[in-house]
Amino acid sequence: MSYKVIVDSCGELTPEMKNSGKIFTAPLILNVGGHLVVDDETFDQADFLERVAKCSECPKSSCPSPESYMKAFQGEAERVYVVTLSAELSGSYNSAVLGKNLFLEEYGEKDIYVFNSRSASVGETLIAKKIMECEEQGMTFQEVIDAVETYIDGQNTYFVLESLETLRKNGRLTGLKALAASVLNIKPVMGATKQGIIIQHGQARGINKALVKMVDRVVEEIVQPEEKILGIAHCNCPARAELVKEMLQKRIPLKEVIVLDTRGVSSMYANDGGVIIAV
Known part of the structure; x- marks a missing residue:
């Protein structure tokens, strides 16, 4: 079964993940004093930190829209997994769930599951790695979900x-x-x-x-x-x-x-x- 994993851009990706063809990013948008930065492969950390240091206003972020998640669900992959920032810290999880519901309404059945990482950053990275590991072991869709939810429960x-x-x-x-x-x-x-x-x-x-x-x-x-x-x-x-x-x-x-x-x-x-x- 073909699959893909969508990780919101709070999660870092290893070089292997970037090259796998299985992992995709749903970028958040960062706002530094009115200057908008898309958190994708164009992100320049040095420039961003310099802008934050010079700006008197606190930087803010906005999560991917349900429409952008909907678009990410398209394609040939039969199974789609999403890993988002903790739902307690961001609207990314709710946005992905809404995107899933809208996608299913419009296009019909597809195996899509949204994981609330209950973490952030490299916590999301490890969850995405776990999904890939379970898929490569040939687990069913539900087995992957159960194994990864158990993994999230044990993560700190x-x-x-x-x-x-x-x-x-x-x-x-x-x-x-x-x-x-x-x-x-x-x-x-x-x-x-x-x-x-x-x-x-x-x-x-x-x-x-x-x-x-x-x-x-x-x-x-x-x-x-x-x-x-x-x-x-x-x-x-x-x-x-x-x-x-x-x-x-x-x-x-x-x-x-x-x-x-x-x-x-x-x-x-x-x-x-x-x-x-x-x-």
Whole structure:
């Protein structure tokens, strides 16, 4: 059976995924002080970060429209899977579900399933990889759905950012108590609940200590690491990402570690210097 996977552009893609012919992107649109940036293969991270640094307004994003998802569902693939940002953080999931319903109404039956990642960034990457793995094993459509939903249930996301301002100003930190004062260089260690809501795990003085605390948290919570692929996404800080990778590999026997630079949406929220882990 032929298939394709559509990942909204908060999810990073590995070179293998880009070359597979199976993975496609549904781009979000970023708005920096009225300048619109399409989060697709034309995204220029350096230019984007420079614009954000110079702009007094907080950057914003808008999710793919139901019509753009509808268009992505067309083609010869008999099975279509979608992986979106956490429904608690973006309208992308609801937009994809609406697009699916409109597509089925207009064109009739087709196997389409929308996964709410309950994560973001490299969390979406790992979910897309899992879908491909299940498909290559010859699973039925329903077996793929069940296996991937189980995988999502067991996935955890963690992150440490230089600044949480973009998340805060765009209302993505609802329910959190007052965050530590930036004047003291306190960096929170953040994560996501099983529902995909952002929470604070802890904090540390300075980014390096916060990264160590994040690694501690991963090591503490991971189950059967030798069977797990761990993903690290970084915003313009490859050395920092490699440091995190080394710390993790010294402490737990991981099956594989993927390190990727953030795409547009993740760059907007992570800001320059942010590091995200999913496993």
